Amino acid sequence: MSKPPARIRLADAAFALFDERGYEQTTVDDIADRAGVGRTTFFRHYRSKEAVIFPDHDRLLELIRDRLATSSHSTALVAVSDAVRLVLLHYVDEGELARRRYALTSKVSALRDREIASVARYQRLFREFIADWMGDPTESASLRAEIMAAAVVAAHNHVLRRWLRGESPDPVREVDEAMSEVLALFPAPSGHEDGGAGGTTVVAFRTGQDLDALLPSLRRLVEGGTGAGH
Amino acid sequence: MSKPPARIRLADAAFALFDERGYEQTTVDDIADRAGVGRTTFFRHYRSKEAVIFPDHDRLLELIRDRLATSSHSTALVAVSDAVRLVLLHYVDEGELARRRYALTSKVSALRDREIASVARYQRLFREFIADWMGDPTESASLRAEIMAAAVVAAHNHVLRRWLRGESPDPVREVDEAMSEVLALFPAPSGHEDGGAGGTTVVAFRTGQDLDALLPSLRRLVEGGTGAGH
DNA sequence: CCGGGCCACGGTATTCAGTACCATACGCGG
DNA sequence: CCGCGTATGGTACTGAATACCGTGGCCCGG
Numbered sequence A, B: 001m002s003k004p005p006a007r008i009r010l011a012d013a014a015f016a017l018f019d020e021r022g023y024e025q026t027t028v029d030d031i032a033d034r035a036g037v038g039r040t041t042f043f044r045h046y047r048s049k050e051a052v053i054f055p056d057h058d059r060l061l062e063l064i065r066d067r068l069a070t071s072s073h074s075t076a077l078v079a080v081s082d083a084v085r086l087v088l089l090h091y092v093d094e095g096e097l098a099r100r101r102y103a104l105t106s107k108v109s110a111l112r113d114r115e116i117a118s119v120a121r122y123q124r125l126f127r128e129f130i131a132d133w134m135g136d137p138t139e140s141a142s143l144r145a146e147i148m149a150a151a152v153v154a155a156h157n158h159v160l161r162r163w164l165r166g167e168s169p170d171p172v173r174e175v176d177e178a179m180s181e182v183l184a185l186f187p188a189p190s191g192h193e194d195g196g197a198g199g200t201t202v203v204a205f206r207t208g209q210d211l212d213a214l215l216p217s218l219r220r221l222v223e224g225g226t227g228a229g230h
Numbered sequence C: 001c002c003g004g005g006c007c008a009c010g011g012t013a014t015t016c017a018g019t020a021c022c023a024t025a026c027g028c029g030g
Numbered sequence D: 001c002c003g004c005g006t007a008t009g010g011t012a013c014t015g016a017a018t019a020c021c022g023t024g025g026c027c028c029g030g
Helices: A006-021 A028-035 A039-045 A057-069 A073-094 A096-107 A109-134 A139-164 A171-185 A211-224 B006-021 B028-035 B039-045 B057-069 B073-094 B096-107 B109-134 B139-164 B171-185 B211-224
Strands: none
Touching: A006 A028, A006 A039, A006 A096, A028 A039, A057 A073, A057 A109, A073 A096, A073 A109, A073 A139, A073 A171, A096 A109, A096 A139, A109 A139, A109 B109, A139 A171, A139 B139, A139 B171, A171 B139, B006 B028, B006 B039, B006 B096, B028 B039, B057 B073, B057 B109, B073 B096, B073 B109, B073 B139, B073 B171, B096 B109, B096 B139, B109 B139, B139 B171
16 A cells, blocks of 8 residues: 555656666656656666666675685586576566566667677576686686687576576476587586496585575486586 | 868867766766757767767668578578677677767666667567577577577677787687587477588578688688588 | 754766767769 | 669657655654
């Protein structure tokens, strides 16, 4: 009844107006007016007109960074898969909101460009992480890290966009399969190979994640025979 | 003695001022003033303040499109390599100008974002081309096309940035090697395999390019045994 | 009940990018 | 000399983004 906080009202008003009149045809004043706040308040909550569409990219970056940080050499690829799944789940959780955003970014090139720039920041995180993981400071390893990061992000985006278009009933399964396919492209680095052929490697570790969220990775590691080997 | 055309004077003035005061600290008026023209003239030659740094991305896009268009199914991967080399050569030909631009994009996030958006457009071209080439309309092929395009572009960017930083004495060789590495990651699609084992496939075609520019691709096709096979 | 600090908010003014419109000068063929 | 196209300059306007200031609520110790 009363009112949700200004931040929410502003976002609601923005999406509504963008739907009605289009992005360029909507001024920040319009948004502030409909939200019942002053123009100043808008910019207090969102750095720019575009930012109202992409509220929490920074938080998402932190999420990825954290997930990657909690990994050892042998669990690096699992961490990558997990981080990718994390991002996907974030959007899936947004539900209809993510789809409205997608509709906007599909039409307005300024927004599409901004989205792409954000994705590039994810990619950078992955690139740096993978390069560290490889250890090898040679130019060839650096190139491979870059390619691998690009492939990882491309796979994620592909599945995400499919879900956004309503073409994917089970995006989590799809992204796990896609990641499996991507990681299979790249042979494992120097790493100490565990034992010989056959058998199962058990890795014990502690994480803040739900077991459910981890299961797909575990299953893939055990069944797929991939994740490290070729 | 007289004066170079306004377009050039504007670009010179812009780069000079960006070096002196920085990008944000330079207004379009400043640039126009130093170039000795009116503010209107600036916007007649460049759509925006950022565009003065990236004059010919559209032309570059056309270049890629054209090169990809002049290819058959069996020469598709050569076309991709060529197109990538084309882009790299474009920047290398710019020489110091490209390096000044790189210095700017490294410091100013707005410019970096725009650069990234441009690269995404190249990537899209490659993605569509590769998807067409694969023919296969299944979701799995579509994913692979996306990953492949991302890998191709990542390889290019990697080499380009190395050259921009002065770390690559022979970027063309490097990019050819990088492309070779990338394409080797992906098994060939359905395509009709030519003959059996051994032998050499000769493909005759006509192109507007210098033979020198094509040689590396040819050599790779003959020697590497890759470009299609695994 | 009362100051005092904190904080969210609103309003005003300013800068600057980008667009629209109009006026002018130059070159060139009729 | 006239007509025409083109490059240019100037002026004015919209709108995003920033800076600054004032104000009203709200909590808290007195």
